[in-house]
Amino acid sequence: MNCEVCQLKELEVEHFEIREVLRCILHTIVFHRALGLVRPKDVDLELFEITYVQCGDIELEKKIDEKIEQFISWVEKHPNKKSQVCLSFFEEKNKQATWFTHKTERLYWEQWYINLNVAQHLKVHSGKSHNSKVVVDPGESALDERMARRAALEASLHEVLFQIIKFVNEKKDHVPPIPHTEGVVYFPHEITIPSSSDSAFGMDMIKRMLHTGHPTMLS
Amino acid sequence: MASSHGNTNSEAAKVMEQIITEFYAKSLHIILESRTPYMSSRNFSGERTLSSPSSSSSSSSSVRPRDKWFNLALKECPAALENLDLFCSQGHFEPVVVDVIMVQRPLDCDLVKCSPKRDLTRNSSLKERYPYCWNYEQDEFGCDAKSEKIIERWVVQYENRKIRDTNSGSRRSSNNNLSTLYKKSMLLLRSLYVTVRLLPAYKVYRDLISSGQIWPFAITHRVSSFAENFTCREEAEMQRFGFTPVDTAGGRLCLSVLYCLSLSDVSSEPSTPMSSQLIPDYVGSPLTDPLKRFPSLPVTGTVAHAHPSSSPFSRRHSWSFDHYRASPPSVSFSPSPTYSEPHTLISNPGTRRFQPKTLPPHPPETSHVHKKDSTFDEYCPSPAVSPSQSSAAPSLPIFIPGSHPSKPLLQSESAPVSEPAAKLANFPAYSNKLNFPVRGTGSGSFKSCKTTGFSQPGTAVEKLFSFGKDEARQYSGVKSSSSSRSFPDDFDDTEFPCPFDVDDDDVTDPGSRPESFDKHVPLCEPHEFEGLFTIKKSQDAAVGALVQMLRKAPPLRQDHSNSVNLSQAGRPEIWSNCSQEPNRSSEGQASVQRAGSSSIVSSGLISSKTTADALRELQGYRDMKNSLIGKGSKPHI
Numbered sequence: 106m107n108c109e110v111c112q113l114k115e116l117e118v119e120h121f122e123i124r125e126v127l128r129c130i131l132h133t134i135v136f137h138r139a140l141g142l143v144r145p146k147d148v149d150l151e152l153f154e155i156t157y158v159q160c161g162d163i164e165l166e167k168k169i170d171e172k173i174e175q176f177i178s179w180v181e182k183h184p185n186k187k188s189q190v191c192l193s194f195f196e197e198k199n200k201q202a203t204w205f206t207h208k209t210e211r212l213y214w215e216q217w218y219i220n221l222n223v224a225q226h227l228k229v230h231s232g233k234s235h236n237s238k239v240v241v242d243p244g245e246s247a248l249d250e251r252m253a254r255r256a257a258l259e260a261s262l263h264e265v266l267f268q269i270i271k272f273v274n275e276k277k278d279h280v281p282p283i284p285h286t287e288g289v290v291y292f293p294h295e296i297t298i299p300s301s302s303d304s305a306f307g308m309d310m311i312k313r314m315l316h317t318g319h320p321t322m323l324s
Numbered sequence: 325m326a327s328s329h330g331n332t333n334s335e336a337a338k339v340m341e342q343i344i345t346e347f348y349a350k351s352l353h354i355i356l357e358s359r360t361p362y363m364s365s366r367n368f369s370g371e372r373t374l375s376s377p378s379s380s381s382s383s384s385s386s387v388r389p390r391d392k393w394f395n396l397a398l399k400e401c402p403a404a405l406e407n408l409d410l411f412c413s414q415g416h417f418e419p420v421v422v423d424v425i426m427v428q429r430p431l432d433c434d435l436v437k438c439s440p441k442r443d444l445t446r447n448s449s450l451k452e453r454y455p456y457c458w459n460y461e462q463d464e465f466g467c468d469a470k471s472e473k474i475i476e477r478w479v480v481q482y483e484n485r486k487i488r489d490t491n492s493g494s495r496r497s498s499n500n501n502l503s504t505l506y507k508k509s510m511l512l513l514r515s516l517y518v519t520v521r522l523l524p525a526y527k528v529y530r531d532l533i534s535s536g537q538i539w540p541f542a543i544t545h546r547v548s549s550f551a552e553n554f555t556c557r558e559e560a561e562m563q564r565f566g567f568t569p570v571d572t573a574g575g576r577l578c579l580s581v582l583y584c585l586s587l588s589d590v591s592s593e594p595s596t597p598m599s600s601q602l603i604p605d606y607v608g609s610p611l612t613d614p615l616k617r618f619p620s621l622p623v624t625g626t627v628a629h630a631h632p633s634s635s636p637f638s639r640r641h642s643w644s645f646d647h648y649r650a651s652p653p654s655v656s657f658s659p660s661p662t663y664s665e666p667h668t669l670i671s672n673p674g675t676r677r678f679q680p681k682t683l684p685p686h687p688p689e690t691s692h693v694h695k696k697d698s699t700f701d702e703y704c705p706s707p708a709v710s711p712s713q714s715s716a717a718p719s720l721p722i723f724i725p726g727s728h729p730s731k732p733l734l735q736s737e738s739a740p741v742s743e744p745a746a747k748l749a750n751f752p753a754y755s756n757k758l759n760f761p762v763r764g765t766g767s768g769s770f771k772s773c774k775t776t777g778f779s780q781p782g783t784a785v786e787k788l789f790s791f792g793k794d795e796a797r798q799y800s801g802v803k804s805s806s807s808s809r810s811f812p813d814d815f816d817d818t819e820f821p822c823p824f825d826v827d828d829d830d831v832t833d834p835g836s837r838p839e840s841f842d843k844h845v846p847l848c849e850p851h852e853f854e855g856l857f858t859i860k861k862s863q864d865a866a867v868g869a870l871v872q873m874l875r876k877a878p879p880l881r882q883d884h885s886n887s888v889n890l891s892q893a894g895r896p897e898i899w900s901n902c903s904q905e906p907n908r909s910s911e912g913q914a915s916v917q918r919a920g921s922s923s924i925v926s927s928g929l930i931s932s933k934t935t936a937d938a939l940r941e942l943q944g945y946r947d948m949k950n951s952l953i954g955k956g957s958k959p960h961i
Contacts, residue, residue, distance in 0.1 A: 137514050140507065144397040145517055149530075156521040156530070266522055270515045274568035277508045283395070
């Protein structure tokens with residue numbers, strides 16, 4: 106099975122925008138890959154004039170939020186870096202069982218790369234900041250600039266969402282058959298963020314691929 | 325369904341037919357659900373349609389049969405299924421064209437019908453009027469005239485390709501074909517679900533379903549199997565997005581949309597125009613209270629001519645309440661529109677209001693102010709202010725604050741208005757394949773609540789300035805009570821930077837006044853007014869000035885031409901018109917005298933009035949004077 110890869114347009118975000126932006130993108134992607142019975146839930150972004158759709162699955166929501174928090178803390182520790190969040194969909198297949206092991210193999214069939222460039226100078230609030238960066242004054246004059254920047258980000262985010270839609274539309278053949286398992290809503294997936302060890306992102310990905318994941322659904 | 329294992333071709337064909345039929349239904353459901361306020365899945369407010377608890381949570385509870393199709397559970401949307409058979413019957417699939425239409429009521433729809441304050445409607449700008457037009461009431465009156473614009477055109481289509489493409493199909497088993505078709509349809513529908521929420525029309529829809537405002541437009545839709553072609557111009561304004569077709573054994577399922585790129589101009593209208601109106605009313609109300617006491621003043625329900633004076637007064641007051649207090653004489657009391665005008669001019673470019681007869685009550689100028697604010701309050705008051713029945717100038721200020729403003733506010737608050745309308749409106753979307761425009765009532769939304777604050781700097785300006793519901797209520801309450809004090813204070817808050825800032829500047833800058841004044845209100849001179857304002861600081865003086873102003877007001881209007889002629893000295897002009905015998909007799913205060921003297925100079929103008937008029941006015945002014953003096957003297961003591 107071929108693995109389709111989608112590189113999403115890079116977004117330049119401020120620290121406090123990361124959460125919303127990532128939620129919006131991740132949920133939108135997963136919604137397109139939730140082929141079980143879903144009751145869509147509309148969510149209006151607070152920072153942008155954008156409404157995105159969630160599957161309405163609480164577990165999924167939690168999972169995504171956790172990853173986002175991890176990512177945010179990573180960003181705080183690694184300022185000035187372009188970062189990438191990867192959402193991968195896979196199928197799990199049992200490997201030939203050996204004597205003592207029951208291994209599953211992940212067959213990745215799709216990967217989404219969300220590229221973020223966190224603007225450091227605008228990093229704000231969040232009591233968490235460990236290495237508080239010098240916060241360049243967001244003075245009065247900066248207000249206009251910020252608004253313009255926000256509008257630009259909104260447009261870019263909009264673009265990214267359409268990029269997702271187009272990709273989903275154009276690439277359908279690689280999507281596995283619909284899971285028939287009761288209660289299974291979405292395909293197994295994982296969200297990968299840069300590791301805290303600062304190791305190369307790709308290496309981290311490889312490590313994770315070697316791990317045995319939890320069979321979320323879809324056997 | 326899709327998983328059915330029918331081996332025979334006929335079975336497979338049937339299943340495929342069913343899939344396509346359901347695809348039609350689901351597509352329409354998704355589109356209409358997010359474009360017609362009545363069916364809104366977002367419109368939870370305890371509405372009827374969504375009886376099932378299914379609406380919010382995903383995995384729980386009841387699953388209707390149709391929810392299982394494509395594994396997409398949607399809220400009920402009966403209209404989406406109506407007449408579906410007209411498009412899908414026995415293996416024959418007609419294209420379905422869904423036009424999403426934005427409808428605006430024409431200005432001609434008289435507010436009169438809608439609200440008791442009809443007179444006011446005249447003056448109001450088009451935009452201002454709009455909101456009311458959409459009231460349910462109005463619908464009853466049958467204001468049919470409206471402007472429509474197709475903002476989206478969705479086309480769901482099954483293209484039969486038996487003829488030429490038969491050979492292209494692979495030799496897969498029918499089961500595979502069906503499951504693939506089903507899966508791809510599912511993916512397409514999910515894309516559709518997301519896309520529908522990303523298009524500009526969704527924002528409009530969202531505004532409509534959220535409560536808090538009445539909008540001058542509504543969204544309706546029309547479902548048919550054919551569509552008129554767009555003109556080149558129309559098409560140029562639209563963008564096309566085509567979903568990748570889903571191939572079937574005998575054809576392909578196509579879904580596309582043509583949509584307007586920008587609807588912001590339309591959707592933002594309601595808020596902008598309203599704002600300007602509000603400000604004046606607001607201001608006026610607080611000050612007007614004291615005025616109400618005077619019996620002499622004509623306080624009719626309707627505002628005379630929509631004298632600009634009233635609105636300016638109010639505005640000014642609202643702006644600098646403290647200021648007002650310090651120098652009571654200057655602004656607050658002058659029942660005569662003329663005095664207030666200078667202030668208004670300063671604050672609002674819309675000096676035209678003041679011109680009693682020639683100019684329409686609602687100057688277009690005000691619009692710019694509106695643009696800044698999408699405040700609820702502003703919106704409401706406008707209608708009240710604009711038109712005036714009675715020609716008597718003085719009455720205006722009083723009136724506006726008391727009666728009109730409150731009303732509009734109430735209306736706006738009563739977003740529920742939309743609900744009834746919605747209920748009434750039918751959505752026979754498909755019937756007859758003809759157009760079944762469903763009129764939605766626009767209920768404004770206060771996004772501002774959500775977005776306001778620094779956290780959302782990026783949000784539109786409107787958000788920043790819009791009021792929250794609570795605020796609106798608060799204000800409305802104030803208005804109704806006509807407590808002048810509370811208002812100004814509230815407005816002083818930085819929250820409403822735009823309008824207020826401007827006003828303050830204007831007030832402080834004498835320079836600006838003359839210009840506006842000259843243009844629009846020849847009768848009064850800003851400088852004069854200013855002079856009074858600065859020179860007289862004692863309350864007595866202020867009272868005197870007030871009295872004079874009151875006296876002068878009516879004559880000014882009458883002697884419009886005269887006043888213009890007296891361009892030399894701004895004051896003299898003003899006063900001359902107003903000046904009357906009572907002036908001298910009334911006030912002995914020096915400061916007041918000043919103004920009085922000017923008036924005396926121009927006293928010749930007085931002659932224009934009839935004695936009866938003069939006597940009547942005199943009487944009224946005396947009463948007013950007495951009460952004012954009494955009031956003014958208290959603090960001194």
